[in-house]
Each structure stands twice: as C-alpha cells, then as structure tokens.
Amino acid sequence: MNGAESLVQTLTDQGVDICFANPGTSEMHFLKALENPRMRSVLCLFEGVCTGAADGYYRMKGTPASTLLHLGPGLANGLANIHNAKRASSGMVNIVGDHSAAHLKYDPPLMSDIEGLARPLSHWVRRVESARAVAGDVTTAVSKASEHPGRIATLILPGDASWQETGIDGTPVAPPPAAAGTKVPDAARIEHIARVLRSGEPALIILAGRSTRGPALEWAGRIKAATGCRIATQFFTARIERGVGRVPLERIPYAVGPAIEYLKGFRHIITVETTEPIAFFSYPDKPSLLKSPGTAVHSLIETDEDGAAGLRMLVEALDATNVAAVLQSGSVTAVPSGALGPTSIAQALAAALPENAILVDESLTTGRETMGLTAGAAPHDLINNMGGSIGYGTPVATGAALACPDRRVFCMVGDGSAMYTIQSLWTHARESLNITTIIFANNSYAILKAEYANMGAGAPGARALAMIDIDRPRIDWLAMAKSMGVPAVAVDTAEAFHRAMANSVHEPGPCLIEVRL
Template structure:
C-alpha cells in the first residue's frame, strides 16, 4: 500500500485547511460517503464538506445509526465509509454497532471530533479519554495533534481501511487541526493486492478423508458464502458423506436462485457441540473454530473436537479457490444449479404468524434484493425458505449488539440504491435505533421494513424457559414484556417521515408488502403477531 500526493480538486493545497485536506485525501483514496452526526467541535469539518463535493454527507440523528449504516454500506459495496461523531460521548453512542461491524470485519473510517488540542488539558465538560473508548472497536486509533501528526494519522487510517483484511480505523481530530492551514497536497492511498491463500496440505488431507468415506463437514465462513464460492460448494452436494453448513452470523451471505441451501450453525452450545462431534473431519473454510454464543455448563466454549478440525483458510482468504481446488481433485463435475421449487403464497389462511409472514415475504422477494435481518421471529422462518426465494443477499447481526438491523438496511440502500432492501426487524430491537427511519425518509431509501410486533422480548422469554427459569412475580415478568404500553409503530414511523400501515392478517400483509415493493421509497409494515 502506498500513500502518494494527488492534485487538489478544489483550489491549491495552500488554500485549504486540515479538514479539507483530510476529506480530499479520503476522496482521492476512494471513500465517497460520510455518515455524520456532528457537534460544535466538528463544524470546521462540516464546512469543509462544502469544498469537497466528492464526499457525500448523510445526516443521522443518532450516532448508532451512523456506525450501523457504515457497516451495512461496507457489507454491500466492499468500500469503506466515513463516520463523523462528536467527541467521546458522541462516539460512545456509536460503539454498539461498531462492535457488530468489527465482528463482521467491516472497514470504516471513524472521524471523531476533539476539543482544541490546547484546551484538552483544562478538562472541559465534554472531555473524555477517546482512545480508551475507541480502542476495543478499532483495529487502530490515531490522533492528529499537529499538522505533521495529522498527515501521519490520516495515511495510517486510510491504509487500515483500504487494506484487504484491514479493519476499523478511528481518527481523533482536534478542532484546531480541522481549521488550521494545511499547505500540502492531499494523499492518495492505494491498496496493494493481497494473495488470497489457502492451505494446500489441508486440502490433501480432506480429499483423502472424503475418498475413504469419512464424514466431512464443510464449515463455511461469510466469505465462503458468496455466489462464486457457493457455486463451487454445490459440487459437494452429490457426496453422501459431505455436509455443508454456514457460520451462525455471517456478515453477508448469498441465497436463492438455485444456490445450495446452507443451514446456519446453531448458536446454542448444547446443539452445536454434539452436531460437530458427528463428523470425522470439520473443514474450516474462511472460518474460525466456532465458539458458543453463551457459556453453558458441561460444554466447552470452543465447540467441537479441535483434533478433528482442519483450517483450510482464514476469514476473507481463499475459500472459493479452495473449494474449487478440492472439488477438482475429487473429480466432481461442475455444478449445474437447479431451478428451485418456488415458495408458494397460497392456502395460508388469514392467521398472521411469523411463519405465514415469512412465506409471503419470501414468495414475493424481488430478484437481487438485500435482506437485513435482526431478530429471530421473522429471521428464522425466512432463512428456512431463503434457498427457494429469488437470488438475494442477506446481512445479519454479527456481534450480538442490539440495534443493527435498521441502520444496516439504511446503509445497504445507500450502497446499492437500485436494489430493494427488505428489513426483517423485531419490535424490541427496532426501538434501539428507530432513528434510522428518519434517515431513510430524508434520503428516500429503497427500503421496506417489516416489524414483527409481538409486544415482547421473545428471545429472552425462550431463553428463560430453556434455562429452566419460571417467573412468578408479575413485575419481574414485565421485564420481558412490551405490551404495556404497546408501541404504535405506524404512528412512530410516520412521525419520522416513513409512511406506514399495520397488518393483522395475511391478506393485509400481502397487499401492503406488494404495494411497498412497487415503489422506490421507504415504507414500514407493522405485522402484529400472536
């Protein structure tokens, strides 16, 4: 990777300030979008956006929407976006979705405004240890406390987010560096190509095991669930002793249109661990050894038997090439993807349940849609039908931090405005970042939101039962209940600028869903479920 000067696109280098220089460097390096929630210390940066039209500023009214949108944007486009947040407290509001983004291996450039560099020592009211906040969710944290430091920090940050296999970069930018003279040419940081390698010896071991009739599980990470990789994985479906499974929460996965149906690995230790032990070999393809989502007595944290696992390739490495090479070595014929049996929207009755809602959504899913899933209420039944739906991409909550679904859907719509985005969202988790609806309205996002409104934290109720807890007191039971008062999602959505309607039957959901698909504008459906 190199960082080289480039000519300024708006006046001479001597006529620019630090914020303009940083933005021009980002633009010259390929960054085009900044999801922003600025405050006073970022006003020079906001003014600088006026001079750099190559970077599109997008306002969100909550920082967690900025970070979640940048995550969704990267997952669909493969290009980093910028976020702009206000000091430590503003950045802290973005951390939950940066946690998800880090787990998704998304690359984001966070610009965090800071007090005047000379003012920090006075410990003003908004002063905080920004680095300590940023470090757990960043691959690197840099600070530009001088113009020379700003140049170094910007180059290092851009290098991080543009390097394949890189991560989140957080750049602390004092106000005086934003507005100070920057008499140097903007940088253009170019990513160096990286060889996507895999372990050839591991493939030889797997090929031998398969020929010997051993039971082999191909455990696929997100980057092995692309269309190219799955087309190669389909070649193994002719073998009775080989199974395919995907990691529990892939950052992005492709489905439908004849691609092989890939079940997701259970996040429950008591299900996932015994399942892995059925196999003689577990091939980790662009994946790491699975870890239980939560600890469970009697089960290891790292699931399966390490002695049976073979690391074929690391995440975001050479999974597709490895699958192709292994299939070739076994003499497997090229895959001929079948025409899947379509999902039928018929004879469902009028009772609106999670299952009937998922069937309607899958049956009419547009070709090349993007499905953003947060919550199992609609997510689990939809995923069971995904392989029979039209070809589509799915993004899910990778890190377990609630509030990703709506911002990620918004960011995905910015990345691919020509593709319909369908957000399958549970009501409890939607409340964490409902502000994303405002951004969708403002930007005219091509998003249909379906809220599974069952008026409760269903996943927690299920976990209470699974772990043998039976609540008796009504005030304790109410901790898992959202019905008193019930959120009026139609009114809330409309107040944030997104048209909305409620569905209580399958015919109402079908009518509203088809109408929403037909327009290139945001729409929310509150699906009231039992």
C-alpha cells in the same frame, strides 16, 4: 487548505466518498469541508445509526465508508454497532472530533479518553498531531480499513488540526505502496482436506466471510456434489447470496440442544473463514463447544485468506473442476392465508421477495423460520447480526440501501430491537431510501423469555416479566413512522402482510409495516 478540507479531499482521493455524520461543535470545519461535491454526507440522528450504516454499506459495497462522531460520548454512542461491524469483518473509517490541543489542559466537560474508548473495538487508532499530518493519517486509515478482512480504523481529529492551514497546495497525497495480495492456504493444507473428503467419512464444511457468495460459493457447491459432504453456515453470517439458482447452504441451529443434535453425525468439521461452532452464550450444564466428542476440526481457509482461491484449489485437488454444483431449485410460493406466525410470515416473505432484494434480518424469535422457508425464493442477499448487539437492523439497512440504490431492502426487526435505533427511519425518509422496514410487534423481548427458560432460572415472576414485556404502554409504530416521514401500515393476517410487502416493491422510497402479533 485547512486540515478538514485536506481530510475530505484525501478520503475521496482514496475512494471513500460517503460519510455518515452526527457532528458537534468540534467538527464544524469538517462539516464545512463536507460541502465537497465528491463526498456524499448522510445525517444520522444517533451515532449508532452512523456506525451501523457504515457496516451495512461495507457488507454490500465491499469498500469502507466513513463516519463523523462527536468526541468520546459520540464514539461511545456508536460502539455497539462498531462491535457488530468488527464481528462481521466490515471495514470503516471513524473520524472522531476532539477539542483543540490547547483546550484539553482545562479538562472541559466533554473531554474523555477517546483512545481508551476506541482501542478495544478498533484495529487501528491514531490521533492527528497537526493539520499537515491529516492527509497521511487519513491515507493510512483508509488503507487499514480496506484490508482483508475489513478493519475498523479510528482517527481522532483535534479541532485545531481541523481549522489550521496545512501549508500544502492541495496536491493529492500519493497512495501508500500496494499491499500484498490476499493470502491463499498452503498446498499441504489443501491436500490434507482433500484426503479427509475422499475418506467418505461424514464431513461438514462451514462457510463464512466472503465464501458465502460469488465464485467461492460456486466452488463449495462443486465440492459438495463431488464428495457428498454437506455445507452450512453458522447461525449468523455477515452476508449470504441465496435463493433459486444458487448453491443452498444449511444453517447450524442457534439453540444448544438442536445444534448438538445437528452436528453429532459428522466425523469432520472443515472451517472456511470461521471457527468451529460454539454456543452464543454459556448455560448451566451445557457445553460451549457444540461438536460431538471425537469430531475432528480442520481449518481449510483462515479469516485473512482468499476463500474463493482456496476453495478453487480444493476443487482442483479433488479433480472436480467439471462437476456441476447442486443449485437451489425454485417453485412459486403460494401466498399464505390466515393467522400470522413464524411459518406464515416466512411464506409471505418468500412469495413477496423481488429478485435481487437485500434482506436484513434482526427478527430473532418471529423470523426463526425465515431461513428455511425462503431458500427457494427469488435470488437475494441475506444479512445477519454477527455481534449480537441489538439495534443493528435499521442502521445496516440504511447503509445497504445507499450502497445498492437500485435494489429493494427488506429489514425485519423485532419491536424491542427496533427501539434502539429507530432514528434510522428519519434518515430513510430524508434520503428517500428504498427500504421496507418490517416491525414484528409482539410487545415484548420475546427472545429473553426463551433465554430465561434456557438458563434454568425457573418461571419468571411478575417483576421479571415487567423487565421483558414492553406493552405498558404499547408503542404506536404507525405514529412513530409518520413522525419521521415514513408511510406505514399495520397488518394482522398473512394475506395483508404479503400484500403490504408486495405493494412496497412498486413504490419508491421507504415504508414501514407493523406486523401485529
């Protein structure tokens, strides 16, 4: 057994059975080892698709995937979506190939400081020293990536450690000692929050992490019903279970002014697996912290603690175990008609979403009405971009679809963002993934026009607009999709948009809808 074979066997022994790969020369022995039938290998045509797909896989599966990246430049290509994954607390194991140890002294063209590239966005980095060390290093990497919250583990695999024999007979490596159970908040903190909520002063609980779904969300709904507090999320959240029959969550606005207005009535802000609200960017003469003066911020549950356990403890402290949570009611959403705009787009989506869908949102400006107008849609999961680096949507949808092959994924993305990682479409087609990609084609980076005004830079001139508009030439999205094997249709009315989405649910495999604005 060589090092590469040991690596793949150990990954699968530790429960990591999918690899999003973009291999190069240094990784040919790893590529050969990926023929192991226990490992599913998925080819991505850009490393940012690999790392984004691993992020999406973790968000829906809750266990880490692996990536295969080619030396320092390959890792660098994937870093933007590693950044987004880190902000979303997603776990992943990145395997970065490198030259053999004997070759490094000659300073070959692809040599770089891989550790230096990896460390700022990884929680754990290690270079494999020998083929025999591979199994132990991989075991540690998976253990680190599987912690709560999820971690980014990066393992550098020199070519000689990959091709040399391990001297081990293939016996699986024993897993590391079981980690301690997830921490829970201490009783004094729980009692303090209970006193705050009993005071009757206006309070807002902000949920994040794993507390926006499952039992944690149900406990939060009981707290709301028992105390009259309100519950919300930050504008961007890694994953929310929402729709009819689920506990509804408000959303703190993105823009500074509306966010300050939203928060000004609260005397207490209680955080669960997150921080107090801050502005996404700094602006001249605008605050970074969005709460009103005099508002107290209380941490109920830290990011490394068990949100469901902590919220249950708070319910018990409030004597609210028999209180029913307030759930989102539902109604049949009428199919909108006429022109396309943020409202009609959201209404069409609400009417078309099938039960148990996954909605990946990178729509920025066009989809700004989506959250409010789809609250009463069929039960679904919503995924947002936590790190702000665009080009996350179509790769994350890739991973989500592979994690949940029985669920339809809708990926809403602006045309500017889509061009960062449009190669995802090719993987959608190759793997026959059930993904409906919705491209909002307004032929500009529309979000930047709004930010230009927010920054107080005045009216953009012709040269500034030339750096924001992407209409010369216009991108042919139908041809783009066709070239990568994805059926596509263009729509320019609300009725046509709804019809295209509804049709996509009944056809297996991927499709693309260009929404012409």
